[in-house]
Structures are given as structure tokens and as C-alpha cells.
Amino acid sequence: MIRRWKNHAEAYLFVTPSVILTVTLGIYPILWALRYMFYDYKGYGEAKFSGLYNIKRLFRDDYLWDAIGNTFVFASGKMILTLPIALLLAVLLNGKLKGKNFLRGIYFMPTIFSTAVMAVVFYLIFNSYNGLLNQILNMIGVPAVDWLNMQNAMLTCIIIAAWGGIGNYMLLFLAGLQGIPKDVYESAELDGATGARRFWSITVPMLGPVLNIVMMLAIMSALESYEAIMVLTGGGPSGATEVMHLYLYKLLFPVSTGETMAQDIGYGSAVAMLLALIVGAITGLYLYLSRKLNDIYS
Amino acid sequence: MEAITKSKWDRPAYLLVIMLLIAFSIATLFPFLWMISTSLRTDVDLFKNPMNWIPSSLYLNNYQEVWTAIPFGQYFLNTFKLTVIITVLQVIICSMAAYAFAKLKVPFKKTVFLLFMTNLMMPWHSIMVPQFSVVSELGLYNTHTGYVLIQLFSGFGIFLMRQFFMSLPNELNEAARVDGYSEWQIFWRIAMPLSAPSLSTFAIFTFTFMWNDYLAPLIYLNDDSLKTLQLGLKAFQTEHTMDYGLLMAGTVLATIPMIVVFLLGERFFIQSVATTGMKN
Numbered sequence: 001m002i003r004r005w006k007n008h009a010e011a012y013l014f015v016t017p018s019v020i021l022t023v024t025l026g027i028y029p030i031l032w033a034l035r036y037m038f039y040d041y042k043g044y045g046e047a048k049f050s051g052l053y054n055i056k057r058l059f060r061d062d063y064l065w066d067a068i069g070n071t072f073v074f075a076s077g078k079m080i081l082t083l084p085i086a087l088l089l090a091v092l093l094n095g096k097l098k099g100k101n102f103l104r105g106i107y108f109m110p111t112i113f114s115t116a117v118m119a120v121v122f123y124l125i126f127n128s129y130n131g132l133l134n135q136i137l138n139m140i141g142v143p144a145v146d147w148l149n150m151q152n153a154m155l156t157c158i159i160i161a162a163w164g165g166i167g168n169y170m171l172l173f174l175a176g177l178q179g180i181p182k183d184v185y186e187s188a189e190l191d192g193a194t195g196a197r198r199f200w201s202i203t204v205p206m207l208g209p210v211l212n213i214v215m216m217l218a219i220m221s222a223l224e225s226y227e228a229i230m231v232l233t234g235g236g237p238s239g240a241t242e243v244m245h246l247y248l249y250k251l252l253f254p255v256s257t258g259e260t261m262a263q264d265i266g267y268g269s270a271v272a273m274l275l276a277l278i279v280g281a282i283t284g285l286y287l288y289l290s291r292k293l294n295d296i297y298s
Numbered sequence: 299m300e301a302i303t304k305s306k307w308d309r310p311a312y313l314l315v316i317m318l319l320i321a322f323s324i325a326t327l328f329p330f331l332w333m334i335s336t337s338l339r340t341d342v343d344l345f346k347n348p349m350n351w352i353p354s355s356l357y358l359n360n361y362q363e364v365w366t367a368i369p370f371g372q373y374f375l376n377t378f379k380l381t382v383i384i385t386v387l388q389v390i391i392c393s394m395a396a397y398a399f400a401k402l403k404v405p406f407k408k409t410v411f412l413l414f415m416t417n418l419m420m421p422w423h424s425i426m427v428p429q430f431s432v433v434s435e436l437g438l439y440n441t442h443t444g445y446v447l448i449q450l451f452s453g454f455g456i457f458l459m460r461q462f463f464m465s466l467p468n469e470l471n472e473a474a475r476v477d478g479y480s481e482w483q484i485f486w487r488i489a490m491p492l493s494a495p496s497l498s499t500f501a502i503f504t505f506t507f508m509w510n511d512y513l514a515p516l517i518y519l520n521d522d523s524l525k526t527l528q529l530g531l532k533a534f535q536t537e538h539t540m541d542y543g544l545l546m547a548g549t550v551l552a553t554i555p556m557i558v559v560f561l562l563g564e565r566f567f568i569q570s571v572a573t574t575g576m577k578n
Contacts, residue, residue, distance in 0.1 A: 008405055010481040014398035017391045019410060021451040026417035029428035036428075089322070092315055105560065106323050109330065112556035114510035114528055117549045120535065121329050124336065124344075124542070132332060163326070168503075175499045179465070195311075209461050217454060224421050227512075248423050265427055272424030280419045 037270035043263040054270035063239065064247060064271065068278065071243040074158060074229075075222035081162035082169060083218060089166070090173035091203065104174070108167040115164055119231035122160050126232075148233060153241045157229050164228065165221075169214055176210025177203070212290055216283055223279050244275050337361070337546035344542055360547035367544055369522060370551070373530040378555065380442060380526065381508040384449045389501050392452050393493070396459035397485050401471055418453025430517060445518045449508065455500050462496040463489060502563045509556055527552045 037054050041047035058064065089107055093100045110118070125132045126147040134144040147156045180203065188198050204211070226246040229235065235242035235250075251268040336344060338356050364370055398404050399411060429448060430439075438444030466489060474484045490497070512528040519525050531552065534545040 008403065011398050011402040011404040013482070014394045014402065014485070015404060015410060018395035018414070018451055018456065021391070021447075022413050022417050024432060025429055025448055026420065026425065026451065027413060028432065029425035030416065030420055032428035032431075033425060085322075089319075092319065097315075103319055103323065105557075106326055108560060109557075110326060112506050112509075112560060113330075113549065113553060114512065114531075116512055116528070117531065117545065118329065120540070120542070120545065121333050121336070125329065125332060163329070167326075171499060171502070175495060178495060209465075213458060213461060216457075220419070224423075245421060245423055248421075252423065252427060268427070269424075272421070276420050276424050279421060283419060 033269040033272055036266055037273055039266045041264075041266040043265050047266070050266065054267045057267060058270055058274055063242070064244070066239060067235075067242040067244045067247045068275075070154065070239075070241065071223060071245075073154060074161070074241075074243055075219070077155075077158035078161045078165065078222045078225075079218050081158060082165045083214075085162075086166045086169035087173050089170045090177055091199065093170070094174060094177040104170070107170055110164045111167040111171075115225075115227040116231050118164065119160065119228045122156075122228075123232055126156055148237070150237055150240045153233050153237060157232060157241050160228050160232065161222075161225060165218075169218065172210065172214050172217075173207070176207045176214075179210070180206045208294070215290070216286060219283055219286055220279060223282065244271075244278075248272055248275060333546050334550060336542055337550050339543055341542055357543070360543040361551070364544050364548045364551065368530040368533055368548075370527075370530065370548065372523065373525055373527045374552070376442075376524060377509060377526040377528075377552075380445065381505055384446055384508050385501055385504045387446070388450050388452055388455060388504050389497060391450055392455035392500075393459045393490065393497065394485070396456045397463050397489055399456070399460045400463035401466075401468070401489070402481060414453050414456055417451065418457065426513075426517065433518065439518065440520045440524065442519075442524060445514060448514065448518070449511075452504070455504070458500055459493065459496060462493050466492060498563045502560060505559055505563075506556060509552075 036047065038049060038051060039047040040050040040053070093104055093107075097103075123131075128134060128144060128146040128148065131147065133147065137144060146152060184202055184206070185198060188202055193201070224245050226243050226249065229241050229243060230246055230249070233241045235246050248268060248271050251264050251271060254263050335352070337360055338358065340357050343357070395414070399407065404410065433439055433444045433448060436444070438447065470488060471484055474488055479487070510528060511526075512532070515526045515529050516532075519529070527548075531545060531548045534541040534548065
């Protein structure tokens, strides 16, 4: 009995710091936002109760729904481009290859630069007037492309986001691959399994738990990232690259983005909760599906 | 036999792999090279049309001027201090919670885990306004303590470390308990050393993220003596004017510590995997 109590006391010791931090700086703010979504609050003066006004406004806000649509395009584009390349690189660099540490360093490099600064460099490369890329195209006789116009801006943002994300996921995949015992591969090799076969029947299943975390992280971060877009296009031209969290940021902190939007914390809270619901629903769906798949395989 | 084991590296496939890796390296490195090239130019030289591929003359002034244009040294020290403190504390706090979830009986385990996951799912922007008011109420606005406080919890870290601790065999804990170790001792002397690879991955992520964090310092730190590098670099990048040369020179300088951390961390990470050999 004493032993058991002592175990509990120790368990408390382990989780207490995280619980205190979560409750004060995570859960309490969520409750605050849940309350203020029913208020008319512009960040100054008194907050007035406004009932369901903000909620109704959500459904009338076409710009918001367009931004949500753009977010899905951006997030899926980023993941489709990032994850397969990251996994491929991780697998190649997990083998016996000379200079693999050096290459890992190179591929990880984009991660260690701030996205905001890199977006400036990419602006120098992609802008249509005297961007580097168009100058190169000119030299080989291809007409200049407007990389940041209505049609192309989103694709450009996706390419830049993928460039910044691959190293991250490569490192996570590598950490997972290191956990697969070498003898499994050796015995498969003795059985004559080819590279592709080994990949699908050993690497992927044994990477399972890591793959799960990586996928979840990738979904969430793809849905939430906007920093590069903010610097590169600011959501434009005419909302073509507006993603949902950039819009939320503009509602809550309009001054620092140089937008002519009015600060609206009440409505911002309502948008914030809707976006959290969307992110939560998608991650939840993913967790559910991955569990289902695990059940089928095992 | 020999022929079969060698077959995966037969020449055409090997060459293809090497070419792929090199092509990808070039694509990855290109923006950095352009960044370095920009940092060595005057703005006039940068916008010449047609452009010079190589700067017409190496203009090193940017690297000198960046130290006086902003308090670069002060910002650098602040960033370094905050990043190290946050990384160490965050890794310890999250690993502790993760260990409890993976190996101990925690009362209300499900409720607490649900709280953590709610926090993890909630995008930071959704709660930054009320979070700011909590920190202000505590009188910690415009202090390093306030900024550190909001960064200590990481749902992702708990999730990652829990996944790893769960893969450690339970027999290890039981054997240690029989030997009279307390859970606290098992955690520090057995679980943590064994999880060095995951810990260093987690630490590298936290370090890079904190080093480059811009938004939270912008909101929480106001005094010049408290500001971080990312805030300082932003000074070259205002609405109407952009000093590309200084911005890039500053960024190149600001990135050197990150490269060191990555090289050290990665070496450690590979070594520890090679020497433990205990996993699974």
C-alpha cells in the first residue's frame, strides 16, 4: 500500500511541471477564447456580449472559407512533395554511403535558417522583374514566367515550403530507421529480397510508430504554417495564397502585418476556435484511420 | 552468395543514386549560395540588369556594419542564452511527463493526456492573446522569464519521447526496482541515457525552432537589452526599404551557431545509436 502510494507520488512529481504549464498557459487561454468568441471585443475599451453574432459571421465570411480552401491545397501540396522525398533521402542516407554525414548536414540546412529570412531570398529568386530564376530562363531562351501571379503564386509557395521542410522530416525518418535492427535486413538479404521488396516489407512496417508521429506532425504543421507566405506574398495577389492562419493572424495582430484590417479579438477568437476544430478533426480522422490500418495489418 | 549481397550496389543503380543525391544537394544549397553572394554586394550591384553572377567586387562592409547598425552582440548573447535555457528545460520537463505516461501509473492518466493533446492540437495563434494576458498578469511581460515560461511545454516533445520510452523493455524497470532504484533514479540513470538518440533529435528541433522564433519574442520582448537576433534582423526589413546586404550578412552570421549545434548533435546521435545497440 505504502509502495503504491509512493509510486503515485513519484508519478505526480514527473507530470506536475507539465500539468501546471498546460493548465495555466494552454487550457485557461482556450477557455478564455471560448468565452470571448461570444463577445464584441476590438482589443480596447469594454468587451460587450454579442451572443451568436460572431458565429453567424463565420458562415458569411467568404474570404475565410476561401482561405480554408487554399490551406488544404497548400497543405496537401506540401505533404505530397515533402514526405516521399524525405523518406527516400533518409533511406538512401541510412545505408553505407561515403559522405553520408556530410549530405545529411546539407539536407538539414534549410531547417536551421529562419523561414522569414529565407522567404526574402526566395523573393530575390522568384520575382518576375529581375528574379534570378527568370534571368536563368532568359539565358536559355525561355520566356520569363510570373512566378508570383494568381496562377503560380500558390505553387511557388508550396515549393518553398517543401524546400524548408524536407530536412526536418528526413531527420525524423532517420531516427526511426536507426531503430530497425540491422540483422532483419541481413536475413532478408540472404533470402534474396530485392531493394524495393525490403523497403515495403521491412522498412515501412518497422517504421510504423515513427511514421505515425511524422505524419501527424506533417499534417498539423502544413495546416498551420504561414510565415513564408506572409513574407513572400502576404496572402496575395488578391487572396490567391491566403491561408487560414495568416488570416487569423491578421485579425488578431493587424498592425504588424501592415494590413488595413481592423483588430477584432472577439471575431478572431471565433475564427481561432473554428480553425482549431478543423485541425483537430483532420488529425483525429488521421489517427482513427491509422489505427484501423494497424488493426488490419496485425 | 557474394554476388547476391553485392547486387544492390551494382553500378547503374549506384550511379543513379549518387546523381540524385548530388542534384538534390545543389537544389538545397542554391538559395544559401545566393544568400552569401547577396551579403557580399551593395544593393546597387544586386539589382543590376543584366545581373552579375559573381559580385563585381567583394564588398565585405556588410559584415562589419551589421555589428554597429544593430546591437548585434547583445542580441546574439540574448538569443543564445534563451535558446539554451529553453532547450534544456523543455527537454527535461517533457521527458519527465513522457516517461510517466509510458512507464508509471499516473492517476487520471487519460484526463491528463487529453489535456496535453488538446494543447498540442491548439494552434498557438488561437491562444496567443489570452496567453499574453496571463503572462502580463504575472508581471512577466518584457522579461526573459515570461518568454521562457511560454516555451517550456511541448506537446510534440511529450508525444515523441513517450513513443520512445514505450519501446524500452519493462524488464529493465523491474530489474532496477528490485535493485532498490527509485523511479526518479531509473529515469535519470537508465531511461534518459538509453534515449540519447531521441533526446538529441528532440533537442535539435527545439534549438532550431527557438533560435529562429520571431513572433513570440516580438510580442513578449520590448527592451533593446532583451531582444533577440531575429527581431534585430527584422530591422533591415521594413515596409518600404529593405537592406538586403545587411540582412543577409546578419543571417549568415546568426546561422553559424546552428551549424555547430547540428554537427555536434548529429555526431552524438549517431554514436549513441552505434554504442547502445540495446534497442528492441
